[in-house]
Amino acid sequence: MAKIAFIGLGVMGYPMAGHLKAKGGHDVTVYNRTAAKAESWVKQHGGRSAATPADAARDADFVFTCVGNDDDLRSVTIGPDGVLAGMKAGAVLIDNTTASAEVARELYEAAKARGCDFIDAPVSGGQAGAENGVLTVMCGGDEAVFERTRPVIDAYARMVGLMGPAGAGQLTKMVNQICIAGLVQGLAEGIHFGKKAGLDIEKVIEVISKGAAGSWQMENRYKTMNQGKYDFGFAVDWMRKDLDIVLSEARRNGAALPVTALVDQFYGEVQKLGGKRWDTSSLLARLEK
């Protein structure tokens, strides 16, 4: 059993912190910007809530953050009341936010400067994966620190990999989002065409899904796409945030991402259609508008 602080109880963080307590059996202290959510977490799971990230992190062996973006992340880590102001030497900061590789490297250095360690550890698997504790966790950092941290992360994960030095977890998550962008747009165009052609989409997917066109997205989204149902899943707003990070990083490393950039624009159009909170599969709604 370890002492853990968890900062950020959003749709992902709330259940992840729950697994660290219930499944991992750890002593968990939580902090959330909106205090009411921290209180309801404590009511549900036990443990304690703290008044600031720094307070939550005091005495913790492992400090988790899962917030919205780079700025939120800097505020709860290196900000005046951030976790690094409270962490003891030898503690590990693990960031589950999908953020830039740049901020990951920055926090790695900031942690080291205080005698602490850092692992960037963005996740995939969505809300359902968080709730069921079966996330995929893509880590960047030092191998020895990773080996020490991995058994703790296991409480909410099905697959945990060390991808390279600090930032490599974030870069891997970016590859994931790039692949999804083109894939979902292709699937949306396929279903759109099939409907226009008068085909029975269920029958079409049954026949083609085991072959070269098959994908997780096809198997898990074709039904809801065919029904025009998008009020669930990974929201367009979050995908646009991730693609912003992706396209900035690609500017730096020189990768050409023509379809990813185009699909990012398409998601902008979905937002204007009222789809900010729709699932990413709502690219089809844009084709049908």
Add this chain to the structure above:
Amino acid sequence: MAKIAFIGLGVMGYPMAGHLKAKGGHDVTVYNRTAAKAESWVKQHGGRSAATPADAARDADFVFTCVGNDDDLRSVTIGPDGVLAGMKAGAVLIDNTTASAEVARELYEAAKARGCDFIDAPVSGGQAGAENGVLTVMCGGDEAVFERTRPVIDAYARMVGLMGPAGAGQLTKMVNQICIAGLVQGLAEGIHFGKKAGLDIEKVIEVISKGAAGSWQMENRYKTMNQGKYDFGFAVDWMRKDLDIVLSEARRNGAALPVTALVDQFYGEVQKLGGKRWDTSSLLARLEK
């Protein structure tokens, strides 16, 4: 055992005709534009070769065609020496070519006018699927004719579905190719970005391939893409032919296919890079050029 004619012994037709003979146990007569290939097929499998499609089709219960495009298909079916000139009443013409839905409807009518039947039956699964007799076959036509024909098709198929009336098989194949175009481009951009970011691609794919970014293409192509190996698989020239059919049909039915159209252009660039015969996964080569 039925009497069968098979027209077109290309990389797909050659092994498909072989399965009809060896696995189906049918009496197979073949025709190929380049006669030497028909002779070598007969040497390998037995059966007979004919001088024209019409001659091959005479007395046959089922006549298969598997040629290059709409024009080739018209030539071997409704042309002066085409199969319809030789077919007996009640025989079924099955077309395995990936062709337009328009020519499928045209051949359906032409067959009916002669007391024959027609099924459009394009396949997916590539050369390996044809050689192993495990193709997916997407059929269009009348249900009673389909039920009569299906046991014969089974000799080279793992999955056979009736998708709707004449042309529906072709339209389903189009959905398949649309999904693949966006999917492969997304995968190519993901791998390209990952390489530029200095990631270990094998490790990245191991971690992300079971989740929301996963696909048949990712599992079956990431290794060769990472090695820049493209001298195998479904050729860019054939994919461009298929996308030409797709984009023409979309003009008619009003479907919007922005990424499919863009990826078609990208394949045009791959052709100019010398990649006419490269696998469709060579979209990555274009990003790296």
